[in-house]
Amino acid sequence: MPLYPLFADLAGREVLVVGGGEVALRKVEALLHAGARVRLHAHEVHPALAGWIDAGRLERLAGDFDPAWIDGAWLTVVATDDGAFNAALAAEAGARHRFANVVDDAALSTFQVPAVIDRAPLQLAISSGGAAPMLARRLRERLETELDPALGALAGLFARHRGAIRTRLPELGHRRRWFDAVIDGPVLALLRAGREADAERAFVAMLDDAGAVPAGGRASLVGTGPGDPGQLTLAALRAMNLADVLLVDGAVAAPVLALARKDATREAAPDDPAACAARVREHADAGRHVVWLRPGDGFREAPFAPIAAALGDATWPCEVHAGIAGPDAGRSVDA
Template structure:
């Protein structure tokens, strides 16, 4: 069953942890980092936990376990090696509508703790739904290498200037284009080079009202190939992720659509091509990035090429992303498939 991804704000909120060994130490350390008030019940406490109790970082509940303790908790974490006791705690949590994580037992858990890549305030979480935690950890290891530590500083810039960004860019489409310009511009490169002050100045300069470019319409024509998401080109994926609206032809599969920007409205293409051209032009005229998806090689096939020619003759920038078939990945003019 698919899980619903959720980032919880636990600052100042109580979390009950049952168990006092090394596994509990790791879970509690992450909870304290998130600002949670941690209450621990265990028959024996790891020396680290004893130290944290003495420092006042955690509270320990003595005596026999009282199920009523769950009522005060936002989350329950169970880290004992007693399977019957764990199952009883999970049942108590379910009866009280409290989310519970039973370590290494997805069947008993109502929430999973993902593998996390921390580039504060940016966080990436990877979950296998409890099916293969080692796979999630291996992916985290790879991404830790690929994702530069400066991403946290970049996210911090956006966070500190959030109110100014919203004030100067109230239009969502214009704001999205501005974000793209910053992310693809000099600011990340300066941060990667450790030149934080220069990055701050460059960021502020891009927020100068005189430097903010007016929003303009844009059209992307995407061939989705045989329907295999792995055959989409990098350019096609980028266009789908930046779309303001999507025009979808019959035959474009759900697996491909799942990769498009989630909040971009989707409109089925009408049988009359003239209606489609009018629809695309209307959205481009309103300053939106329109992405038209067609199966196969979409807009390079003879029957459809006239649509591309008509749109490329309009006043807005119009780019074409060829559909890559399974046997023509190296064909002239085809951009490289994602992941190839």
């Protein structure tokens, strides 16, 4: 079953943790980092947890477990090795319409805790839906080495100047292109070098000169191949992720479309090639990057092959990204 990704603001909110061992320690540490008000129930507690209780960082609930404790909690985390108790507690939480995570038991849990890459305020979460937590952790380890440590500081700059960005760049497409220019420009390199003040000055200068960002009218005609996302070209993926508008042929496979930019405007492509070409021209003339998606090698086959040439008189560029033709494309010759 697919999970709905959710980042919870737990600052100052009560979370109930049941269990006092190493696993509970890791869960409590993450919750305290998020600013949660942790209440802990356990007959025995890890020495580090005991120290945090003595320091007033969390509250310990004494005596036998009281299901009413769940009522005051936004979330409940269960980290005991008693399967029958865990199941009963999960049932109590469900009856009270409260989310509960039973560590290492996806079937009993109503929320999962993902593997997290922290570049505060930027966070990336990876979940296997409880099916393969070690796989999620391995992916996190790989991404940790690939993601620039300075991305958090860059996200902080965007956050501090959010109001000014929206005021200076009210048009969404122009704002996207400005963001791309900042991300690909000198600001990140300055942050990486530890030159925070210089990075902020460069960021503000780019915001002051935001009108110089090109209007960005552009057309990309993308053949999406046989419907296998793994057979899309890198150029096609980049176009799909930079789109302001997606014109989507009804035969484009859902797994392919799932890779396109989520906040791009999506329109059904007209059946008539000339009508769709006119729609492409309308969007690009308005300064938008419009991406037209068709299955197979959609724009090198009749009757769509002449469209790029027909759009060649425009001031903005029109590019064709070839796709693999035919439903059997990519099949092994030994299949």
